[in-house]
Amino acid sequence: MKTDQSLKFGVHTFIWKKEFLGQEEYIFSEAKAWGFDGVEIATHYFDQIDPSMLKKYAEQDDLELTFCTSLPSGLSLTTMDEDIWRQSLDYIQRAIAFCQACEITQLSGPLIHPVGHLSGQPLQPQEKKRLHQAFKEVATMLAGKDIQLAIEPLNRFQGYALNTVEQGLELLAAVGCPQLGLLLDLFHMNIEEKDVLQAFHNAGEACFHVHACAKDRGTPGSDAFPWAEWFTVLKEINYQGWVVIESFNFEDTELASGARLWRPVASSNKALAQDGLQFLHQTYQSMP
Numbered sequence: 001m002k003t004d005q006s007l008k009f010g011v012h013t014f015i016w017k018k019e020f021l022g023q024e025e026y027i028f029s030e031a032k033a034w035g036f037d038g039v040e041i042a043t044h045y046f047d048q049i050d051p052s053m054l055k056k057y058a059e060q061d062d063l064e065l066t067f068c069t070s071l072p073s074g075l076s077l078t079t080m081d082e083d084i085w086r087q088s089l090d091y092i093q094r095a096i097a098f099c100q101a102c103e104i105t106q107l108s109g110p111l112i113h114p115v116g117h118l119s120g121q122p123l124q125p126q127e128k129k130r131l132h133q134a135f136k137e138v139a140t141m142l143a144g145k146d147i148q149l150a151i152e153p154l155n156r157f158q159g160y161a162l163n164t165v166e167q168g169l170e171l172l173a174a175v176g177c178p179q180l181g182l183l184l185d186l187f188h189m190n191i192e193e194k195d196v197l198q199a200f201h202n203a204g205e206a207c208f209h210v211h212a213c214a215k216d217r218g219t220p221g222s223d224a225f226p227w228a229e230w231f232t233v234l235k236e237i238n239y240q241g242w243v244v245i246e247s248f249n250f251e252d253t254e255l256a257s258g259a260r261l262w263r264p265v266a267s268s269n270k271a272l273a274q275d276g277l278q279f280l281h282q283t284y285q286s287m288p
Contacts, residue, residue, distance in 0.1 A: 007234070007284065009277055010038040010066060012211070012246040015269050018254055022049035028057045034274050035281075038064035040244045041104075044072050047094060051101035066106040066209070066242055067099055068183075073114050077134040078127035078161060089134060093141050100145060106242065108150035108183040108209045112161045115154065123161045131161065132174045139177035150183035150208035155191040163192045165199040172206055181208030185246065186225070190215045197226065200233045207239055211246040212280065218265030219272045220245060221279030231284050245276045 011031050013020045020027070020043040031039050039058065043049070046069065058065050071077070075088040092111060099107050112131060123131075135151075142149060151171065153162045162168060168182045184200065184207050193199040200207060214223040221227060234243075247269070248261055266272035 006240040008037040008064065008242050009035075009280060010040050010064075010242050010244040011036045011273050011277075012040045012068065012244050013042045014246060014248045015273050019043050019045055020049075021045055022053060025057050028061045028063055030270075032061035032063055034270070035277055036063070036273075038066060038242065038244075040066045040068050040242075040246070042068045044069060046098040049098070051098070054102050065102060065104045066108070066244065067095070067102070067104045068109045069095055069107075070110045071112070071114050075114065076117070077112050078123070078130045080126070080130065085130065085134065089137055092138055096141055096145065096147060096149075099147050105146050106148055106150070106209060108152060110152040110154050110159060110162075111149075112151070113159060115158050118160050121160070127161065131171065135171065135175045135177070135180065139175055139180060142177065142179040145179075148179050148181060148208050150181050152183035152185055152211075153188060153192070154185075155188040157191075158188075163188075165189075165193065165203045169203065169206060181206045183209040183211065185211035187211070187213055187215070187217055187246075190225070197229060197233050200230070200237060200239075204237050207237060207241075209241055210234075210239070210243045212243050212276070213245060213247045214265070216265050217247050217261065219247075219279070220276040221283070222266075222275075227279070227283050228286070231287055235287065243280060245273055245280075247272055 013027060016027055020041050028039055071088055071091060075091060076084055077088050079085050095107060138149065151168060153164055153168050156163055162171065165182065172180055182203055184203060189196045189199060212220050214220055215225060216223065247265065
């Protein structure tokens with residue numbers, strides 16, 4: 001059930017498993033049955049996935065695709081080590097090529113350091129310079145391609161280089177690429193932003209992609225977040241992209257441990273996705 005062509009609702013493959021490997025056809029049939037418009041693929045192993053098979057899965061269930069990934073362990077866009085820095089840029093370039101092969105136009109994720117990497121200090125001036133330089137190279141990779149890349153600020157416990165919308169806008173201004181924007185994730189924002197709604201206003205047209213969940217990573221609508229007001233803000237900034245439910249399969253031990261989920265945040269992952277989508281649809285449709 002699509003509410004409006006300008007806003008689409010997707011579901012992240014973390015709902016099912018840590019790494020999408022390319023053979024999980026059941027994910028698409030379940031996402032379709034649950035009422036989603038698209039599936040957000042999450043994997044570090046995209047080089048091993050057959051794009052034609054992925055497109056087949058999506059087409060047979062009339063679903064669209066987005067792609068989310070992060071830098072693997074050992075990589076960094078702020079390092080002074082030239083080999084590691086180049087390897088990190090190569091990873092992003094390969095991710096862009098994968099999107100092209102799959103006809104995916106929305107790439108996003110925390111692409112500065114591996115999730116959870118902390119230096120013990122704030123971002124240093126030389127690191128910031130290296131980061132700006134890196135994304136200027138990424139901008140060159142994107143030129144002439146029908147792909148937007150949304151950089152995700154993380155909370156302070158999972159990253160130190162980019163935590164807030166304000167920092168994200170500073171990075172975008174330094175690079176000056178219209179194909180670069182921000183992925184705004186409500187979980188991280190509820191930790192880092194003084195005022196989440198104002199942060200969306202501040203992001204404005206730089207908001208390229210959205211991840212939605214309750215404050216505890218649970219079902220959207222099961223918390224005290226001002227969801228109706230949030231949809232109003234999305235309308236005010238003319239956001240016309242994806243709202244993707246991102247939570248984690250708490251029965252997947254490795255995934256749950258990495259996300260620090262020590263207890264269930266919903267009765268089941270299916271209920272989290274279905275109930276969350278129903279709530280988002282109803283709240284969006286009730287807007288004046």
